[in-house]
Structure formats: structure tokens, C-alpha cells
Amino acid sequence: MAKPRASKGRSLWWVVHAWIGLKLSVFLTFILLTGTLAVFAHEIDWMVTPAMRVAPQAGPTASWGQLAEAAAEAAPEGRLQTLYAPIDPWFAAEAWIDPGKGAPGRVYIDPWTAEVQGKHGWANVHRFLRQVHRHLMLPTKIGIPIVSALALLIAISLVSGVVTYKKWWRGFFRMPRGGDGRRLTGDLHRLVGLWSLWFVALIALTGIWYLVETLGGNAPVPRLPATVATAPPPTGAALDRLIAVARRADPDLDIREIRFTETNGVILLGQSHAWLVRDRANAVAVDPATMAVTGQLDGRTLSLHQRISEMADPLHFGTFGGLATKILWFLFGAAMTAMAVTGTIIYSFRLAKAEKSERSGLRIAWAGMGAWGYVSVALVLLALALTPGAIGGAS
Template sequence: MIDRKKWHKWHSLAGIKFSILICFILVTGTFAVVSHEIDWLTNASQRVWPQVTNDKVNWPAIYSSAIKINPIDPVISLHAPLDPWFAAQVLRRNAKGDRYRQFFHPVSGRYQGDGRWYNWQRFFRMSHRHLMLPTLYGITLVCCLGLVMFVSMISGMVIYPKWWRGFFRKPRTGSCKAFWNDVHRLFGLWSSWLLLVVCLTGIWYLLELWGLRAHVPQEHYQLSPQAEAEAVRPSAAAFTDIISRVPQYHTNLAIKRIRLPERPGESVIVEGQDGTKLVRDRANNVEFDPVSAQYLARRYASGQSFHVRISEAADPLHFGTFAGIYSKAVYFFFGVLLSALAISGTYLYGLRHTRVHRTIPVEGSKVWRSS
């Protein structure tokens, strides 16, 4: 049986050996939670005032406006505003094959401006998800570090007896080491629930990457000959027809994204939410023929297997998007605590290795040289 001293050793090693990477993943993950809001602050084209609720989004007007502004670059997808103060977004691809964004007023369809594909949201997502490395290696490395953080959390609970009593314990101020030790423990206690969530979902991402990906049964349907032969961009009339038919086949579907064909044999896919808890937008969808606007297939999140439901719940739980801006604010606050936890743990390791008495002031330069 591992005693408390060995647990403490493993806790310290798990934190200090990977401290830089762990800090980077936690910080970028914290900012990834609010990355869309950062883009909203830095790009005036994304802002809408007065606010507009999602059920008032005029999809045909947005699509028609996008085609009128640029009839050449194909539209890849249309996205609903994340919150009432966001503009609707249209994703396009230029002649070089590069993606870019356009923003439109959700009701009038008025064009508001452009945005780059590689914005703050993409930067923080790619940095956090796979460290800008090739996806297979990057995700594997990040998820394995999630396992390390999980071990650190468990060992932290073992080395602090009756840890549940420390949620409201004021940090001691008698010495630098005692203070930071109590602060580290306090941050760890209050952010432990978030660490558990992100570690478990990170482990799930790793399992999915290496073969446990959920299989979603695909319906077979026949597209029109033109849609089979080429990637068809729906006409304005066909697009309007598609939007008007969505309620017939998927009642109460709040449209979040509309994906248009990029390759031959692809359909128009309307995705969204219907009240089912903890699912991505793609979990509910309706497919239509891009030429005739005829109904092809549909998918209900509530009718999927348990394996699929776990897979669909991973992103909402990992990034805290399940309750909009409110859950994201909670995730951001405790993400800051988690980042501070990693930094304070590294500092404590340095203090411990200076081997000074608690009553003697510690020089910062000594701490970092010794660590």
C-alpha cells in the first residue's frame, strides 16, 4: 500500500515535471471557454444592438445577402448568433481555398463586415486541443497530461487528511511557505470539480481518438442527379423552401447551424437544439436535397444510443457551453483558479527545495534557481 509520503512525492513530481505544459493547457483552455466573447470584443462586425433572440433569425435574408455581396465564393455554412448580442456568421471559401467569415444582422440580413478564419477562438482552441501539433500527436499528448492532472488531484486528496474541512479555512500568514501551501490547497479544493470534469472528458477524447469513437447510423437516401454530380449551392428560393420545411420534420428545432454541400453527393444539413440536454448542435439535424429542397433524413439526439450520448456530451461538459454565457462564466472563473493552482504548486516546489525555515524570508531568485 502506498503511504502518504509516497503520494506526496508522486503529487509533486506529476506537477513539477510537466508544470510548463500543464500551465499552458490550463490557461489556453480557460481562455478557450470565452474565446468567442474575446472575438466579439475585438471585432465590431460581430456586435448587434439592440439584442436579437435566436428565434427571430431570418435565415433566407442572411443567405440572400451573402450571395448578393459575393456570388462567386461558395458558402460553407451559416451559424446562428451565440447570444442575443452576437451577429449571425457565414463561413465561406475563397478562390485559393482559404476560409473566412462574414457577419450579418440576424433579422435584416444586413452585411456588417468580415473576419479571419484564424481568429482568437481558433487560436485558443488549437493551442489547447493539440498544442498546434499534428492532431493525432497533439491530442494524445494533451489527453495524457489530463491523466497526469487526474493523478495529481487524487494524490492531493490523499496527502491532505480530512480535506473536505478546508473549503472555508483562511490561509495562514505566518510564513511564505505556509501561506502558499494553504492557498494551493484552497484553490485545489474549490476547482476540484472542474478538474475532474475536464480530466474525465479528456480521457474520453483520448479513447475516441484511438478507436472508441461512437458510430451514428446513417440513413440512405437518393439525391437529385445534379447534386450527385457536383457540390450544389442552393438557390435563394430552394434555401427558403428548406428553412420553411424544417418544422415539419423536426418539431421545436432551434436552428444553430446550416451546412451546405462542399463535395458532390452532399446534402444541406440543418442542425440545432430541441431541448435535449448536453448534446452538440449536430446531434439534432434534418437533411434536404440542395436542388429540389426535398426532405431526405433526420436525426434526434434523444433517440441515439448511450455511447453516442456520452460522445455528444463531451464538448458541452468540457467547455461549459451547456447553459450559455452563465455556465461559461462559471467555467472561466474556476479555470482561473485551476491555472493559479498549477502556478502555486510549482512555486511551492521551489520553496520546498530552498530548505529554509518558515520564519526566514525567501528570495524569489533562489526559489526559481533551485527548481
Template sequence: MNRANWFSIHSWLGVKLAIMLCFIVLTGTLAVVSNELDWLANPAKRVAPSSVESMNWQKVYASAQQQAPVNSLRSIQAPLHRWYSAEVIYLDVNGQRHRLFFHPTSGKFLGDGRWLNWQRFFRMLHRHLMLPLTLGITLVSLFAVVLLAVLVSSLYTYKSWWTHFFRKPRWQHRKTRWVDLHRLVGVWSLWFLLIISVTGCWYLAERWGANATSPARLTATSTEALAKQTMPSVPTFTAMLVQTQRAYPELAIERVNFAQASSDVIEIQGQGSAVLVRPRANFVTFDPATGQLIQHQDGRDLSVHNRISEAADPLHFGVWGGMFSKIVYFLFGLFLTGLTVTGTYMYGMRVARISRHELKPRRRIWRQALSHMKALGWVSAIGVCASIFYGVFIFFA
């Protein structure tokens, strides 16, 4: 194909699908900092960093038992940062999940929160558009294929694209100004676009059969734990933590999952020496009644397939480098959102045939751009509005 054909693909995908593409990228950008939005919205999630020495799992566990029935506890999550509280998930009498927040060192109860917080809201909007999982994930992941096609077509459309990294935009005329800004931001965003599009394509492959098979989890061994859901006593829980440090000294514990049914184990997860894996890749499990060590997994021992699967989330959401990488992803997410908008605006200028001396053409430019989206534009707009309205409905219900 020649350059004109690649440009046609680039502009067709960027304009016809601009509304949904912009929405998915924007919600993904907000999902990156959704935990920080919850931190701002809920005072119970905030602690003074100077008051935190280390995560005292025993005190948080003991304190959580005073706030909710012990058998209703589902997990304890360590703070994401030193200024965050520890989080406990529990089920109420109706089987609905709720959050409890505790000071990570003293174990003091700080308050509670709903399960449907900002993190869940933006995750659900971005991941599956509030649709049934298979349908929603498939639809969103197909837009990762679109992003990949936009990326490839842009490289063929703009000759010597690598020369645009430090090229100063021309400000004399609105068309050259927007074209140059679009190219400048685009070339600096290539790495980001490649990461999120490839990982998004991987999510599509996983949903339709390419998912990795997780190593088998062993069950509890004691008679008590095999007969019913069992929660450890505080001394038994403390002994599990001590054994974890002995069996897996490099493990930085991030999460503890409690037994939810008979034969379930206690699973302690975290980050070890393996690079680019979720906490679930490194774990130690125990019998909840006796505290006996059942199983130990190091993320470095996983198969290549599993390692690819585990790397997808850290790469896609930018959590691999802590707060620094999340800020970088947030900024480039805004850049990519801006590219969808400026690309549509540039197309509108081209089809509207705006003269150099026309003073206020913006309305006509946008009208022309939107009219060329045709049916796909209407479908995208309706889908975006429906997702937002339904999300707001269940969020505030």
C-alpha cells in the first residue's frame, strides 16, 4: 500500500471511531489514578506518613474482628503508599462486599467505605463499559486492535517520523499548528500507544482462549478446615506471617486472602524477585486451622505463558514503577486522549475547507467532522452515554 492508502486507514479509524476511542482512552487514564481519587474522596483512606512505621498485619486483623464477624472477612490489603490506610474487605449479611480502613501500624479503625468506589467505577467503565464481561471486554479489546492499526498507519503516513521529536510547531496558521502539535505529541506517545494496544490485544486473546492455566492450588489438610470455612486465631495468623518470612524472605507481603469455604487455605501474596508480575504470582498458603504451610510459589518459576499473562496488568495500567510510573501513564493517557480529539478536529478542518481568513470556524469544523462519523458516530455516542448513565445509577444507588 502507498502512503495515501495508509493515511485513509489512519483517518477513517481515527474519525469514525473517535467518540468511543476517546472514551475508552479517557476512562483508562482515570483508572490509572482511581485509587488516588478514592484517597481524596474518603478521609478514612488517609493517614499521616510520619505515623506509619510498618504494616502490622496482626493488629489490623485483630481490629477487623472487632468491626465485623470474623467469618465475614475476605482479605486484608496493605497500603499502596505510606499515606494510605490498610484495607479490609468483608461481606455483610446479604453477601455484599464492603471496605474497612485501619491504621497500618496501630491497627486503629479509621472508617468504612462502599465496595463501589471510584476505583471500581472507572475500572468497570474502562474494562467492559458496564456490559456483561465477555461482551464488554471483547468490545473494548477490539479497540486495542484499532489503536495498533492507528499506530502502524501513522508510521507509514508520516515520512521520517523520527525527525518530529524536537520539531517546533508552526503557529502561523491554525491548520499547520494543529497538524504539527498532533505529530509532536504522537511521536512522543508511540511507546505508550504500543504498550497499551499490545496488552489490550492480549486481553482479547485471553478472553477467547489464550489465557494461561494457573498452577494448581493445594487445599487445606486439617479435619476442621476440610469440614467448614475456618478463620485463624490471631496467634495462628501471627505464626503464619513468621513462617512466610522464613520460607520466602524476599517476599514483600501486599495481601492476605482468607478462607471463604471449606477446604480453602489462607493465601499470603506479595512481590518478590520476579519482575512485572501481579502479587498473586508470589504466594505462600497455610491451613487456616493449624497454620501448617501448604504451598509456596515464586513468580520466577512460572511458565513463559504465565509470565506474559502476569505482566499484562502492570504494563497496561502503569503500576510497575509505583507512583512515578502512574503519573507518567496518566500524563500520556491525557496526551493520547488529546490525539483522538485533535485528529478529529484536523479532519473537520480538511473536509470543511476553512479559509485562512475565516475568524470563527470551530462550530462548522466540528459539525463537519461529526457528520462524517455517520452511523458509527451515533452508535458510539449512544454506547458512551448508556455506559455512563448505568454506571452512575449503580454507583449512587
């Protein structure tokens, strides 16, 4: 009697696996695809925005003060808000300018010559992919739970897939069989799934964490002390002196971002001793008026709750290891997206054979999705319709 019960259990798990993979396949594919592309969103912007591109040089780079001064002079109508270090040697430095009303504008500066290469509005590829993948352009309180809930289903799909694949550990080097579309698609689906187990689990866990944060379990970084606002923000030699003060407080801080706030002074953020944390986990705040360090954050002193929160983004998007990990994350993200597609194909093959139907596979799959297909398409179309208003702004 044990075998029938085991078979029945596997059959139930297969129903669960097939339901998730088919009913939500359109929405799941859309979220996985945008997340995969988001790994290289900055690089895509680099390709389509000439002002972001620079030729790496052997000489010393310009100082932060020179970069800030160039950005402020290029956009005197606004207030310098944030200054970012180049992502890679072939990227320009980027400044955000607050116009006082509406979204910030972007200014791109050559990191070696401190020459402004161009200006750009708020809307770009990175902003689109980030917002559509994170919350479908909806208000975050609504959009993030919808998207993050998929992580729970991905986790269930992972477990059900392993349970229904008998002796799955033997399949890592099992080559796909040819000669039949259904067999080939199924073998590819299982093979890619096995090699992606670790990645699917990672994406599911970080996605579940985002859901936890949205539902009230977030762990914000400690607030920095308030200071008196200075106008305009320090640039040129004044900023360089301020940075020298910050470097004495944390000599190992690799500054990746400078925020010119109106309530907490100038905040320098980046990477230091703590590994696998966002830049904001390591920071030094300096009061421009007194040149005194008013606060400091060290990623090594975070609580376990805070450390998990700061690890989520680097792990989810693979940014912690530079270009190498981003390539790896992109490839496995593409594999996950392909599994969402092949899962639907497998279902259409299976149903066509059972019904001996002459309908196309696409029509069979769409019919199998039922109302969930319309819901998924509606969410995707809604996100695209909301895009102009959600990411529009300064020109």
C-alpha cells in the first residue's frame, strides 16, 4: 500500500507544480524577465545613453569636490542632491539634481576630467525595470506584496518540482532526449531546474524577505543626527575638506555615494569592512557648518535583523561581486525565465495529447490558464500603462 500512497502524494505535488507554472505563467514570466534584465539595467542605459560612456584613463581621477562643482554649475536651477561614483571604469559619474518640484534630473560627469558630458531626465531603463519588477508601477504598499507573493509560490514550485522528479539527484548530467518535442522540452525543463536549484531558492528567500518587510518586518538602518541645513551644498575644495574629515573617521570607507541632505548634513556611503551589505550600511555623516563628524554607521555592528535586510538586494540582484556575479545572476535569471516558458509548453503538449486536440499549443495553454490568464495580462498591461506617469519627471 505504500507505493500507491507515495504515487498519490507525488501526483498531488505535480498538480500544485503544474497549477503554479501554468495559471500564473504570464505574470511569472514577466516578473522573472524584468528582474533578469534589471541585473544589467545600468549597462543597458550605458549602451543607449552616450553621456554615460567614458574612456578609462591611466591618470588620477578628479576629486569628489570637482565632480560636485561641475554638476552644480551644469544645473544651477536645482539643488545638488546626490553624487554617485562610476559603476565601472567605463561609466561616467552621476549626479542627481533636485529641481524643487518633480523628479530629479541627472548630470553625467567624466570622472577624470570633471567635464560634464550631458544631462538626462529621471526616466531611464534602470528606473523602468526597477519599478516594474519591484511593484508594477503601483503604489509600493500594493505592488510590492503582489510581486513578492510570487516568491512564496516559487518556493512551493521548487519543493513540488523536486518531489515529483524521482531520484532527481541522478539528473544533473542526464542529457536531454531528442526526437519528440514534449520529451525534449520536459528534459530541458528538468535539467535547467536542477542546475538552478540554488538560484531559485535564493530568489525565493529574498523575495519572501521583501514581503516580510512590506508587511511590517523591515529593519531600517539607524537614523543619523539632525544638522542645520546649508545652502548651497558644499562643492569644490569645501567638499574635499569635508571628505578628508570623513576619511579620518573611517579610512577604509570606499565612497560610492554622497548625499547632500538638508537635515543630516553631508553623508558619505560605501563599502568598508562588512561584506555583502548595501552601501548605506557603511556611512559617515559630517556637518558642513562645523566640519564635525555627527554620526557613523558600520555594517559590522548591525543586528542580525538589519544584516539580513542589507544583504537582500546584493543577493537578489547579484551586485556584490561586480561584473562576474552580475553575469552569473543574469544567466540563471534567464534560465528561470526559460523554465516558466517551458513549463507552459509542457502543459500544452500534455493536454493536446490527452485531448487529441488539433488546437495550437498557445491556445491550449491560454485555455488552461482560465481567469488567471486575464488577471496576469491585466497586471502587465496596467504596469505598462502606468509607466509614463510613474517614471516621468525632469527632462
